[in-house]
Amino acid sequence: MSVHQPITATSGPNTAQRMAAIPDDMGMLRAAVELTRDISAARGAIYWPDMLLSAGLGYAGIAGAILLDNPWAALASGAVAVIALYRALLFIHELTHIHRTALPGFRFGWNVLVGIPVLTPSFMYEGVHTLHHARTRYGTGEDPEYLPLALMKWWSLPVFALVALLLPIGLLIRSALLVPLGTVVPPLRTLVWERASALSINPDFRRRPPEGDFARMVFWQELGASLWAWCLLASTQVLGWRPLVIALAIVSITALFNQVRTLVAHLWENEGDPMTVTAQYLDSVNVPPPGIWAELWAPVGLRYHALHHLLPSMPYHSLPEAHRRLRAALGAGSTYDGANYPGLVPLVARLARSTMIAR
Numbered sequence: 001m002s003v004h005q006p007i008t009a010t011s012g013p014n015t016a017q018r019m020a021a022i023p024d025d026m027g028m029l030r031a032a033v034e035l036t037r038d039i040s041a042a043r044g045a046i047y048w049p050d051m052l053l054s055a056g057l058g059y060a061g062i063a064g065a066i067l068l069d070n071p072w073a074a075l076a077s078g079a080v081a082v083i084a085l086y087r088a089l090l091f092i093h094e095l096t097h098i099h100r101t102a103l104p105g106f107r108f109g110w111n112v113l114v115g116i117p118v119l120t121p122s123f124m125y126e127g128v129h130t131l132h133h134a135r136t137r138y139g140t141g142e143d144p145e146y147l148p149l150a151l152m153k154w155w156s157l158p159v160f161a162l163v164a165l166l167l168p169i170g171l172l173i174r175s176a177l178l179v180p181l182g183t184v185v186p187p188l189r190t191l192v193w194e195r196a197s198a199l200s201i202n203p204d205f206r207r208r209p210p211e212g213d214f215a216r217m218v219f220w221q222e223l224g225a226s227l228w229a230w231c232l233l234a235s236t237q238v239l240g241w242r243p244l245v246i247a248l249a250i251v252s253i254t255a256l257f258n259q260v261r262t263l264v265a266h267l268w269e270n271e272g273d274p275m276t277v278t279a280q281y282l283d284s285v286n287v288p289p290p291g292i293w294a295e296l297w298a299p300v301g302l303r304y305h306a307l308h309h310l311l312p313s314m315p316y317h318s319l320p321e322a323h324r325r326l327r328a329a330l331g332a333g334s335t336y337d338g339a340n341y342p343g344l345v346p347l348v349a350r351l352a353r354s355t356m357i358a359r
Contacts, residue, residue, distance in 0.1 A: 022279035025335040028326075029277060032310045035329060036322045042094075042102045042315040050300075051091050051106075055113050058085030062250055066243045078250055083296060086254045088114045090300040092199075095122050096129040097313050111221060116228050118251060119171035120199065121221035127214060128198040128207065133312050138280045139270035144200035144207075149268035150354035157263065157355060160201075164259035168251040170196070176229035179222050201262065261298050264347035265305045269354070277310070278335065284309045285347060286340045288323055297344060306339035 061081025068074040092115065095107055107122060115121040131137050132145040139146050149156060174196055182189030194206045210218045236244055267283050275283065284306035287294040294303040301308065301316025307323055308314065314322055330336040341347055 022276055022282060024276045024278045028281075028330060028335050029310070031326060031329055031336075032307075032322075035325045036311060036314060036318070039318040039321055040311075040314055042098045043317060044103050044106070046317045047091075047094070047103055047106060047315075048109075051088060051110060051114070054084050054088035054091075056084075057081075058088050061085070062247050065250060066246050078246070078253075081250045082253050082257065085118070085250065086257050087299040089118060089120065089254065090258070090302065092120065092122055092125045093129065093302065094300065094316055096126050098315065099313075111224070116221065116224045119168070119175050119225050119229060121225055123210070123214070123218045123221050124197060124199050127210070128200055133309070135277065136274050139275050139283065140272050141202070141204060144198055144202050144205040146266070146270070147201055147268065148271050149263070150351055151269065151271055152355060154352065154355040157352060161256065161259045161263060164255040165252045167255040168248045172229055172232070172248070175222070175225040176233055179226050257297060260344075260348075261302065263351060264344060265298075265302070268351065280309050281306050282335070282338050284339055286323065287343060287347075288327075288340055289320075291343050294343065 058081050061077045061079075061084060064077025065074050065081060068077055091110055095110060098106075100107070111121050128144050132143055134143075137143045139148075147160075149160065174192065178188065178192045178196070182192050190209075193209065198205065198207050209215075232244055264285055264287075266285060269283055270279075286306045287298060287303045298305070301319045304319040304323055307319055307326070311319075311322060326336050327340075
């Protein structure tokens with residue numbers, strides 16, 4: 001379909017059926033590929049400093065929240081920790097898309113510095129998130145990262161967001177207790193892997209057993225996470241529970257941030273039918289400039305989440321330029337423009353209104 005004939009999607013009682021019926025805008029899909037070939041390489045000179053600085057600020061913020069006597073200073077330090085650690089953690093999303101040879105050592109470095117210390121090693125997203133991008137899985141019951149939230153009851157939204165506050169406790173129990181027990185109780189090991197080894201939101205998702213090189217990577221990452229979890233618990237015998245509780249509280253708020261971002265990453269208007277790439281794009285969300293706050297609540301390129309669904313392998317640092325090129329080439333009112341939104345609050349309000357009329 002020509003880019004001069006924009007395809008749009010609107011909310012309403014039959015939204016799910018309309019979303020599933022949207023055809024592909026081939027002009028937009030071609031433009032997305034052709035206009036961005038020269039900016040598709042991941043640049044280590046950007047990835048490494050960004051990740052290292054974010055992680056460093058995050059841990060410094062945690063230390064300040066624990067050590068500072070002034071409660072306001074400690075609170076401010078904790079806020080810095082949440083924002084910086086949130087950004088550092090979201091590099092897990094990049095790890096699922098960049099080629100294994102693109103950034104030598106980055107996966108290992110991220111896991112050692114961020115993934116294992118926060119008990120979310122990269123295997124919890126690798127091999128899972130790519131299913132969300134699969135052409136025939138997106139928005140269906142086989143998508144681990146999709147729920148038709150816009151078609152659910154109003155109370156599902158606060159429950160969905162607030163349950164994230166329990167994530168750090170669940171991760172600690174998983175690594176310190178369930179994974180070690182699973183080595184001697186195979187049925188438990190199977191249960192933990194299928195139900196509690198993926199950063200997914202679909203309660204019906206069951207993860208398949210790891211194989212080959214990935215299985216070996218899982219073994220070492222789980223071993224590292226379990227050893228670290230035991231160290232955290234052992235530290236309470238020397239330092240008391242206060243430092244660990246503060247750190248867990250910071251990670252809880254970070255998880256809540258991410259869950260709120262997840263609420264507006266998509267419109268969540270599909271009810272299980274396979275969708276075209278264009279329909280998937282229009283069910284996803286960009287929050288481009290001039291707004292500046294999106295860079296805090298949707299960092300590492302996630303403010304361009306819809307564009308990411310057009311170009312999953314595009315590195316995060318190239319997404320702003322890719323957006324500028326596509327917007328200039330396709331113009332206002334095009335299909336591409338249909339996934340661009342002004343900010344967080346209007347998106348949350350739209351989702352809330354949809355739940356109010358959900359059947």
